[in-house]
Amino acid sequence: MAQYTRVSGIVGLITLQNPPVNALSAAVRQGIVDKVETALSDPKVKSVVICGQNGIFCGGADIKEFGPKMSGPPLIPMIHAIEAANKPVVAAIEGSALGGGLELALGCHYRIAHSKARLGLPEVTLGLLPAAGGSQRLPRLIGVPAALDLITTGRHVTAAEALQLGIVDQVTDNNTVDAAVKFALSVAGQSLDARRISTYPCPQPSHLDALFEEVMQKVRQSARGAMAPVACVQAVRAAATLPYTQGLEREKELMATLFTSGQARALQYIFFAQRAVGRWRMPSGAGWDTSKHRPVNKAAVIGLGTMGQGITVALAQTGLSVVAIETQEKQLMKAKQAVSSTLERGAKRRGVAPPLDRISYSQNIQAVADVDLVIEAVFEDMGLKMEVFQQLSAVCKPGTVLCTNTSALDMDQLASETPNPELVVGMHFFSPAHVMKLLEVVYGPRSSPQAVATAMQLGKKMGKASVVVGNCRGFVGNRMLMPYSEQAFFLLEEGATPELVDRALEEFGFSMGLFRMSDLAGLDVGWRVRKSAGLAEPREASGQSARIRKGYRYSPIADLICEQGRFGQKTGSGWYQYDKPGSRVARSDPWLHSFLEQYRARHGLVARSIDHQEVLERCLYAMINEGFRILEDGIAAGPEDIDVIYVFGYGWPRHRGGPMFYASMVGLAKVLERLEHYHQAHPDVPYLQPCSLLKRLVASGSPPVHRWREVIKKLHSQL
């Protein structure tokens, strides 16, 4: 909807009204069309201002209304009518002007922004392009290179940058609508010939072809199979090479392909999934709407290894006071230096002062006495962690939330050793903790909703995609990694190479294949976990028995690689070889290939040819199957939680929407059929045995992903 009033006698003020972000729903578009007509036909009105209610101009087209049948007036003619108006139209931009919202503003003759406003064309992040004329108007207004940057990345710019780029005409610190009305009064009656952006010639950069070639190459490389960034470049190229109306036709064609693509659906699903996981709920029924968080102004980090350092940086960058504890003096000094230089580099990039004085370092755990929350990040050893938690319980003020960053240990066992288990939760960060967006907030049976709410609120403040999960081995992310990597090891036994597996996964869109990722993370991490689970014990190196553990098929390949001291990048070799320890360029390793041949010969295995499809089906479907088990067990509340975890923490290609969404796109019946097929071929691999939730979903007609929760709820109520 849109409201219309007349202000200062001669200015028609149109206010978009669609909380919370004034998205351009059918009703809002109809409102704009009607009110613009009212303003233009009123002889008393000499100029018009368009603004949004509640401090936000417009969050763009209403994504919830996207679908095959869309009603209401279309955006393009609506914006053209505004641009063609014979009275000046001024956009008063507060809060955000994004996507269709900015495109609407670009159709206005002038744009006034509040200094805190953010502007952008983020359609690419939703698998689309600015198809309400934005891809044609923006390059005409600010030039091709700047428009390419904004449109292909979808990044939001501040009002100051928008002014510098020429997107807005004025920035104000005061009331934006008042400033826009004043401006509208000052331009009433003036010629608008030079204010209609669609009539501008597109500035022609030198070496146009070379520029587009270079940008296209860069975009294709980073898009990892995503279509929208490529279409965005093509649309801007149309703006640079075709008259406006033809460019608009091209924009429409490109949009038509994107709009109905599975990629756009996946990206829009992830947009809403990211918001849905914030509405967390525990099995008790307590959740985001019933649990009040405790304020956290001062936090402590215990243990300053790589994780502890990253967490310290992330907390300080969020504006908290941090007490950083490390008992080893040498490590403390090393960590202090590393944290300071990371903070300095980050501050330099953002043009602000490094928040070094927010951190106090100590070797003494007594220094945490007055903090509101502690994050323990010591070595993964249950005895050591229990000792730390006991000390914390004695030192901390009452009510301090105690978090563990463990990735592999049972946080409930840890909680049971503290006098106040309700204050204990897991905060599972991903390395490097100041960079990675994912945070798993882990609750145990005794964690209080308030402790969970506090960790979630802190995660939000830190800008993390925070997901509440139950306690089990590996939580959600690492638990699903087990079948994924197990299948990859089996594929090596059967004839694949790390290069083949990685190529299949990278072509699928993963930022890194499993083996390259494992070299980066360090092979010793998984080795330690397998050893503690009693799997990676030294065995007779040949014969069937070496490949069976606890009665099931097991591949000791990764353990044998570790026994050679090959821990990945840090040691200069792992699944690949590197020029030197710490080097990042993975090269194919003849040693590894001959090791695999000898291994197969020793175990009587005959290598066969394996194609990309088998790699994807076995690795991904085994992982998805485990995802269904996680839902069945109630460890994750819904498929959205799993998908957010995989997109933000494990390099899953965003344009494929996460593993559970991907399964729904492939078709649950097909996933089930392929799992049954592989399980028949490998009956000694439990991860390939289709789980009952998957079977149940298929039996109930494979409902769309947003309806799985109903089936899960029914399943839980029957248990």
Ligand SMILES: CCCCCCC/C=C/C(=O)SCCNC(=O)CCNC(=O)[C@H](O)C(C)(C)COP(=O)(O)OP(=O)(O)OC[C@H]1O[C@@H](n2cnc3c(N)ncnc32)[C@H](O)[C@@H]1OP(=O)(O)O
């Ligand atoms: C062929 C016909 C189509 C032609 C299309 C022409 C081309 C135009 C395309 C577009 O405009 S696509 C949309 C582009 N806009 C965006 O990508 C912006 C998305 N929104 C945001 O980035 C943020 O929401 C915000 C505006 C910066 C506000 O952030 P904040 O943190 O304050 O709130 P959120 O929690 O993110 O959102 C609150 C609430 O609003 C819902 N929402 C936000 N934007 C939209 C939208 N564009 N459409 C529908 N709903 C939107 C969001 O989902 C939240 O609701 P819940 O999910 O929590 O219920």
